[in-house]
Amino acid sequence: MDTPLLRLDATKCVECDLCSLACSLAKMGQANVKIARVRIAKQWPDHPGLNICHHWRCDSLACIDSCSPEALELEDGVLFIDASLCTGCGECVPACPYDAIHMNELDWIAVACDLCGGAPACAPVCPTDALVFEASPAPA
Amino acid sequence: MPSSSRNALLRINLTQQTATTEDISLELAAYIGGMGIGVKLLLDEVPAGADALGADNKLIFAVGPLTGTSAPMFPQTCIVTKSPLTGTILNAYAGGTLGPEIKQAGYDALVFEGAAAEPIFVFIDGKEVSFHPAANLGGLGTSETARRVRRTIALPEARVVSIGLAGENRVRFASALAEHRVFGRGGAGAVMGAKNLKAIAVHGDRPVAVHDPGVFEAAVGAAWALIHAELDNEFSLLGMFSRHGTGSGMGLVNERHVLATRNHRFGHFDQAHEIDATAYENVYPTRPVSCFGCPVHCGMLRRVRDGPLKGLFSRGPEYETMYALGSNLALSDREGLFRANDRCDQYGMDTLTLGAVLGMTMEAAENGLLKESAGLRFGDPDSILGLIEKIAHRDGLGDILAEGPARAAEKIGGNAIDYAMQVKNSGYAAWMPRSMKGTGLSFVTANRGACHKRAPIGVEIMGFVDGTTIENKAAIVKEIQDKVNAYFTLVSCRFAEFVLPPEIGLQLLEGATGQTLSDEEFMQLGERIWNLERVFNIAETFGRKDDLFPAREFEPIAGEDMDAPQFTRVEADSMLDEYYELRGWDADGVPTSACLEALGLADYGKRMALPGADKTNR
Numbered sequence: 057m058d059t060p061l062l063r064l065d066a067t068k069c070v071e072c073d074l075c076s077l078a079c080s081l082a083k084m085g086q087a088n089v090k091i092a093r094v095r096i097a098k099q100w101p102d103h104p105g106l107n108i109c110h111h112w113r114c115d116s117l118a119c120i121d122s123c124s125p126e127a128l129e130l131e132d133g134v135l136f137i138d139a140s141l142c143t144g145c146g147e148c149v150p151a152c153p154y155d156a157i158h159m160n161e162l163d164w165i166a167v168a169c170d171l172c173g174g175a176p177a178c179a180p181v182c183p184t185d186a187l188v189f190e191a192s193p194a195p196a
Numbered sequence: 197m198p199s200s201s202r203n204a205l206l207r208i209n210l211t212q213q214t215a216t217t218e219d220i221s222l223e224l225a226a227y228i229g230g231m232g233i234g235v236k237l238l239l240d241e242v243p244a245g246a247d248a249l250g251a252d253n254k255l256i257f258a259v260g261p262l263t264g265t266s267a268p269m270f271p272q273t274c275i276v277t278k279s280p281l282t283g284t285i286l287n288a289y290a291g292g293t294l295g296p297e298i299k300q301a302g303y304d305a306l307v308f309e310g311a312a313a314e315p316i317f318v319f320i321d322g323k324e325v326s327f328h329p330a331a332n333l334g335g336l337g338t339s340e341t342a343r344r345v346r347r348t349i350a351l352p353e354a355r356v357v358s359i360g361l362a363g364e365n366r367v368r369f370a371s372a373l374a375e376h377r378v379f380g381r382g383g384a385g386a387v388m389g390a391k392n393l394k395a396i397a398v399h400g401d402r403p404v405a406v407h408d409p410g411v412f413e414a415a416v417g418a419a420w421a422l423i424h425a426e427l428d429n430e431f432s433l434l435g436m437f438s439r440h441g442t443g444s445g446m447g448l449v450n451e452r453h454v455l456a457t458r459n460h461r462f463g464h465f466d467q468a469h470e471i472d473a474t475a476y477e478n479v480y481p482t483r484p485v486s487c488f489g490c491p492v493h494c495g496m497l498r499r500v501r502d503g504p505l506k507g508l509f510s511r512g513p514e515y516e517t518m519y520a521l522g523s524n525l526a527l528s529d530r531e532g533l534f535r536a537n538d539r540c541d542q543y544g545m546d547t548l549t550l551g552a553v554l555g556m557t558m559e560a561a562e563n564g565l566l567k568e569s570a571g572l573r574f575g576d577p578d579s580i581l582g583l584i585e586k587i588a589h590r591d592g593l594g595d596i597l598a599e600g601p602a603r604a605a606e607k608i609g610g611n612a613i614d615y616a617m618q619v620k621n622s623g624y625a626a627w628m629p630r631s632m633k634g635t636g637l638s639f640v641t642a643n644r645g646a647c648h649k650r651a652p653i654g655v656e657i658m659g660f661v662d663g664t665t666i667e668n669k670a671a672i673v674k675e676i677q678d679k680v681n682a683y684f685t686l687v688s689c690r691f692a693e694f695v696l697p698p699e700i701g702l703q704l705l706e707g708a709t710g711q712t713l714s715d716e717e718f719m720q721l722g723e724r725i726w727n728l729e730r731v732f733n734i735a736e737t738f739g740r741k742d743d744l745f746p747a748r749e750f751e752p753i754a755g756e757d758m759d760a761p762q763f764t765r766v767e768a769d770s771m772l773d774e775y776y777e778l779r780g781w782d783a784d785g786v787p788t789s790a791c792l793e794a795l796g797l798a799d800y801g802k803r804m805a806l807p808g809a810d811k812t813n814r
Contacts (some may be wrong), residue, residue, distance in 0.1 A: 067483065070483075070485055071485055072486030072487070072489055072491065072493060073293070073486075074266075074491065077489055078266075084403075085265050088401065088403035091401070091403070097484070100497075101497055102244075103483070118813075161401065183427075183486075183491030183493065184484075184493070
């Protein structure tokens with residue numbers, strides 16, 4: 057595997073939502089964790105999960121199949137959603153087993169974490185280094 | 197121009213089951229937010245003498261201009277109401293994620309008024325407010341209640357405030373839980389219970405904009421730099437809290453012989469190492485949890501791996517509980533304390549006032565004042581757990597104890613009142629006024645009863661000022677009271693004041709809403725709120741006669757090498773005199789008209805002249 061990824065060490069995550077705040081500010085220009093693309097799935101008292109695309113261990117890639125205008129594709133190891141093709145049908149949202157795709161509340165097109173083009177806003181603000189970005193991780 | 201404030205409050209009438217949205221008036225907006233607008237609303241809307249557990253009392257949840265923004269350490273929500281425990285005005289706080297959710301739902305404040313005829317829960321989903329029957333939730337613990345409410349509204353991400361059996365039974369020190377964070381002090385849970393309000397669910401998704409992103413982000417950056425420097429230092433207060441939770445300081449407090457033990461008779465607990473943060477960490481798998489947007493993560497979530505409590509998970513105990521139910525009751529049984537803390541969270545009751553109640557009860561039992569005292573003794577987890585059950589159910593002796601330490605002591609009779617470590621019926625916090633006289637002055641003058649949130653604890657415990665003298669304590673106490681009140685308009689975590697100076701808070705405010713205040717204006721706002729609270733209390737017939745230390749403070753601390761008392765009534769009186777004068781109050785502790793006028797509160801003088809205090813609730 058040689059694909060950039062965000063990795064969450066759930067045992068270190070304190071569920072402060074600072075990553076989601078940073079994401080919403082960077083991608084949408086507003087403080088609103090509800091529309092962040094990087095979301096911490098709280099499963100209190102269990103450790104939280106990270107709701108982003110896990111395509112490298114996703115058997116089905118059902119999101120890509122679900123999209124009739126073919127707006128979704130994997131590009132350089134990142135799920136890319138072509139906004140010009142997205143019709144806002146929302147089919148891809150439930151198709152994703154990792155809850156990684158959301159409808160953008162502002163213009164109602166599908167969005168997902170694109171790793172900010174290789175310099176994500178979220179990981180640097182993590183106070184416990186639970187969320188780390190690996191540009192070219194070692195094979196798992 | 198955008199602002200991080202919503203300029204909107206949601207008024208919910210529980211009697212009629214209606215909800216209306218109102219603009220925040222300019223007059224109200226001058227109080228910034230949080231505690232400021234809460235206190236102002238309560239003064240303007242709840243008449244003197246109202247029954248704290250009646251339909252006339254209101255329950256206000258208020259957030260501040262920085263709530264829900266990316267400013268670190270401002271996650272809290274403030275409750276303001278009349279306290280059924282003390283009969284005074286109350287402000288109480290809980291962190292977590294409730295505050296940002298209220299802001300995202302579109303409000304600066306929620307005002308609950310009236311009372312429902314049957315148990316209900318209220319669901320606030322942005323602009324939509326719905327009322328749901330809650331009879332089926334009766335008697336359920338706070339966590340289970342929250343779970344079922346979320347299931348009923350089919351919205352797992354909604355935030356829930358809930359009460360347990362203690363609130364339903366109007367235990368006067370019942371708390372309300374915002375998931376794993378607690379509105380602990382003063383009985384807000386009983387106010388919810390009296391209103392038949394079992395739970396409140398909140399959901400919203402509106403973004404929180406700021407007025408001037410440039411100014412705001414610069415201030416956020418400055419705040420981060422200060423907080424990071426503090427967190428990097430493992431011996432700073434926040435550094436310790438971040439690593440081990442608020443219980444991390446227990447060893448130090450014990451070493452300095454100011455860890456209140458056995459109902460404040462002793463200042464040292466030999467078994468403290470059995471129940472401090474390290475002891476818990478070593479035995480229970482622990483993971484830290486944060487409030488919204490806070491890098492400190494002082495909350496410690498622990499799980500029991502084996503033994504009779506296997507599978508139990510609970511947050512805490514916090515430092516104040518390690519004292520109140522631990523050293524104060526000579527309880528060194530770690531698991532018993534963990535269990536007691538969890539029961540308090542699930543029944544919804546304040547561990548601090550509970551600790552004062554139980555300390556008084558055990559000492560009364562030791563001295564033969566109780567008929568129903570079989571087996572009650574210090575250090576015994578079964579005594580403590582048994583009384584928690586009885587209080588929550590208001591069963592037998594528990595029905596008396598549910599009234600709070602002073603009222604219960606009066607019913608028990610004899611000299612039980614001398615054993616009640618309380619001010620205005622609110623239990624003490626973890627500190628010993630005999631060795632920390634400024635903190636003591638904070639306890640007796642606090643508007644919500646014995647209160648440690650506005651006390652010079654840090655400077656006295658670290659020895660930056662001499663805790664054993666009364667010198668200059670009036671000025672130190674006045675300053676910290678005004679300052680913390682000002683921070684609570686924003687609404688900050690109490691710990692923010694340790695690391696963020698007022699100018700950072702004011703830059704954040706300017707960036708967030710465009711409001712510009714000088715340091716002096718900010719401090720004066722805190723003072724204005726303090727005086728408004730005092731006016732409320734004077735109208736409830738409080739005064740100097742109530743700003744009293746328990747008799748124990750004038751005894752020597754047992755077990756220490758000292759033959760004379762460390763604190764005298766003359767010293768206590770002298771501190772009060774100096775404090776009242778500094779505040780511009782008369783010798784009875786009543787704000788003078790000149791004082792009120794200088795603070796722009798002249799109109800409120802009338803309230804104090806009105807008789808009609810609520811004797812039934814005193």
